[in-house]
Amino acid sequence: MSIPAVPVPMESPRAPWYRRLPVVSHFNKSVGLQRGMLVAGLVLTGLFVLTALFAPLLAPYGFSQLSDADGNFPTQQAPGGKHLLGTTVGGYDVLSRVIWGAQTAIMVIVVAVSMSIVVGVVLGLVSGYLGGWLDRILVVIADAVYAFPSLLVAIVMAIVISGGQSSLIGGIFAAGTAITLVFIPQYFRVIRAETVRLKAEPFVESAKVVGASNIRIMTRHIYRNATRTLPLIFTLNASEAILTLAGLGFLGFGIEPSSAAEWGFDLNKALADTTSGIWWTGLFPGLAIVLTVVGLTLVGESINDLNDPRLRGRKSTGSSSPAPVDNAAIATEVRAS
């Protein structure tokens, strides 16, 4: 083992800003197997993002295209020839829909995660800082929603927002908002726990003595310190958002095939094909989901391990490890109640 006996130095305050970015600093800290996992995750995630960005260039046909200059596409054609991954029962080109699906997925992730971060962080800060009955009520509600199967919460929200199916923008916002409600409790719990801890710190008291207002203390002093762990939750939630979106689509609560390509919806349609041995309509959208989620999970998990010195390297931790408390708190906050 080539791990040094001294703990790997944390990035010094003087390191250039780009070396202190979340993922970059984690990369520099990593060694061996862990670095391999992080790199594999970054490659898969990068592929996903690039596919989404360049979908119009990469996809041979449009996601709802049923014919070209030579006439209508054949239905349920096996992979090969003009349609590299075959065609579906409705005559869509599977490859094109898989590529366009990345775009839908990334839009839903962005909508869902950014909305839940904003709402969750604000609620967490206010609830943790002000305390009192507001805090108690919010905690009880968050716990109730958190304990409930997330897919069911998303289904209820999808009914509320769109009554089911809808157009591209409407569908993305419906799915995004449905997933948001699932995630808010997670951000809320983490930020609230951090806020409660930070509230007792001397620097908050100093700020009060100097005469800073509650809003200023919350937005500057506590906010900056409480949000360090967000990149970690972000990657984990991005993968969960994809799975929830696919679940909604699979149950028929997605975006109509004529307005966008969605992997879960395609899998729903492919279910009937399996009994007749048609594998290509389901296999490829499914693989797209698996690879994207694996990529995001690998990145998130590597960040989690690297944040926690006890998980980082086997012998690198001495008896004193001052930092890990935060992470331990986060991990327990996020998944146990």
Place this chain on the structure above:
Amino acid sequence: MTTLIDAPPTDADGLLPAAKKSSGGGLGQYILVRFLLIFPTIFILVTMVFFLMRITGDPITAAMGGRLPADQLQERIQAAGYDRPILVQYFEYLGQLATGNFGRTLTDNRAVSEMLTTYGSATLELSINALLVALVVGIPLGMVAAHRRDKAPDAVLRVFAILCYATPVFFAGMLLKLTFSVWLGWLPVAGRARTSSELALTSLEAPTGIYWLDALRSGNMAALGDVMAHAVLPAVALGLLTAGIFLRLVRTNVIGTLGRDYIEAGRSRGVSEYRLVTKHAYKPALIPIITVMGLQIAVMLGGAVLTEKTFEWKGLGFQLANYLTARDFVAVQGIVVLLAIIVAMTNFIVDIIAALIDPRVRY
């Protein structure tokens, strides 16, 4: 679905709110307080579901809108009382729930409570089977991964765990179906049993609705074999989803306990490595595992909805998907409320078990 973060290894002893020192108050008081906490949880969920579903309008328009002329629609809305103020309807609904009356479904006009008991047993059977698969796969593999930490088996098993989490149950189910039912032809494609055995089992006196149990009780071995064959693929598809999470939990917690002094002491006394891992290190690691298992029940119920749809397993999830398509929101509301109650109850039971195992949890 729960996130995949590993518990920090030391969780095994610094468990949860254990830090709060109890000020008197024994197990009895803890159970009572914890039991009373179930009610606000269920109440909040019921309230949220009720109001959220009503924002979209009344259930009758949602289900029948466009299929009935406007005046008939109005008539039915009035007959069902959906034109009254929403708060009146809400309190009436709460009152009905308290007496176990969930209303009647709109599309096939049957009592929701009867629908829930009929299909609930199928979901229960699927969940039990899947939990068995998850435990049988997850726990031993987790011990292996912990024992061979940072070696090749560990790396392989960690990738396996991530794959389990990353594969949607319906995709896993589809692949299993393709391989074992369509290509190899070993197992049935879908359903819970052949029609003949289904008939034999449902015509029994006081059936439990759990087919393998009914088959065992009536000594119908042919039906038992048939039911088992149908149960394998759904159980594996849903079980693997949770198996990955169990594997990781066991791994992290056993690694935590393996580093302790008493393990070293045991090793120096000549206790075999096998026994050290499976007995000495594993037992203290059990508590955080049981706690998280409570949360896994919620994951499993969510996954069951998708699994049942994939395998046409006629349980609550299958019905939920159907009622959703038909926009029958009375039935949907009933299923969601029942699942909320189940989740709250299982979390209660899990907390009690944790308290029985580790007195420090009681606070």
